[in-house]
Amino acid sequence: MLVWMLYLVVVSGFLSCAVAGMSESRSFLEERIKLMVGKRPKRWRVSAAALAGLALSLVAVAADVGPPNAGGEHPEVVVPTSVLDRYVGFYQLSEMHVFTVTRQGSKLFAKLTGQGAAQIYPESETRFFYKVVKAQIDFVADSSGNISSLVLHQNGADHTAPRVKDAVAEQIDASLTARIRAQTPMPGSEAAVHSLLAGESSGKPDYDRMSPQLAAAVRQQLSNVQANLAPLGPVLAVEFVSVGAQGWDTYLIKHEHGVSQVKIILNDKGIITGAYHTTGP
Numbered sequence: 001m002l003v004w005m006l007y008l009v010v011v012s013g014f015l016s017c018a019v020a021g022m023s024e025s026r027s028f029l030e031e032r033i034k035l036m037v038g039k040r041p042k043r044w045r046v047s048a049a050a051l052a053g054l055a056l057s058l059v060a061v062a063a064d065v066g067p068p069n070a071g072g073e074h075p076e077v078v079v080p081t082s083v084l085d086r087y088v089g090f091y092q093l094s095e096m097h098v099f100t101v102t103r104q105g106s107k108l109f110a111k112l113t114g115q116g117a118a119q120i121y122p123e124s125e126t127r128f129f130y131k132v133v134k135a136q137i138d139f140v141a142d143s144s145g146n147i148s149s150l151v152l153h154q155n156g157a158d159h160t161a162p163r164v165k166d167a168v169a170e171q172i173d174a175s176l177t178a179r180i181r182a183q184t185p186m187p188g189s190e191a192a193v194h195s196l197l198a199g200e201s202s203g204k205p206d207y208d209r210m211s212p213q214l215a216a217a218v219r220q221q222l223s224n225v226q227a228n229l230a231p232l233g234p235v236l237a238v239e240f241v242s243v244g245a246q247g248w249d250t251y252l253i254k255h256e257h258g259v260s261q262v263k264i265i266l267n268d269k270g271i272i273t274g275a276y277h278t279t280g281p
Contacts, residue, residue, distance in 0.1 A: 074129040079122040090169035091161035096247040114246030233257040
């Protein structure tokens with residue numbers, strides 16, 4: 001199963017990883033340990049969501065995930081392996097995420113940074129669809145007939161990933177791997193969390209610090225976010241917890257009456273392109 005963002009404002013579906021409501025008597029350290037090693041409760045309340053740039057991973061756990069090729073919505077066709085070979089390569093979806101497309105026999109697979117590979121099925125020579133999530137991929141050729149990009153279609157949004165050379169993909173992967181290994185947050189991510197929290201509290205988020213997709217999601221969900229966070233009271237402390245497999249920074253938020261969790265990701269210009277804020281049930 002893909003576990004992608006697309007937090008994928010999630011991406012109209014969200015990752016089911018939030019912090020459970022805990023009693024205030026526990027120490028902040030105990031809360032952090034529970035977050036890092038504890039089991040996930042069966043149900044969570046989602047407080048805020050963000051970007052479709054990474055829509056695939058979040059969508060995998062969204063409610064719209066149905067049985068494989070439910071209803072025959074996308075009839076499969078047979079595509080020659082010579083055509084499939086044209087699509088094999090790397091496609092950059094964001095500063096930290098690359099689609100790796102491979103062929104195994106007569107099957108084509110797509111793998112997004114931080115996730116496992118998933119088969120994509122042809123409905124034409126250039127359009128493929130997932131069975132694990134409701135998403136499609138188009139391969140686009142340039143004026144010379146060479147495949148120059150892919151376009152991910154998901155949740156009503158289109159995300160273009162230009163084709164890149166092996167060395168570029170390897171550098172992106174190496175940079176993310178190094179940050180995950182060192183557990184080093186993105187520059188500016190803690191300040192971005194404080195900005196997000198302040199905006200939620202005041203009802204006046206700084207939309208200029210967000211991507212257009214995230215800003216639209218926050219506008220739509222702000223009232224629900226505020227309602228879910230209100231019982232927790234004011235924020236007392238913000239602590240970095242970890243860097244996830246896809247480069248998202250996780251922060252534990254200590255409130256006067258409980259805890260919450262924020263996962264956040266920025267682009268290379270410091271703009272928040274994905275964020276979600278969850279509270280316990």
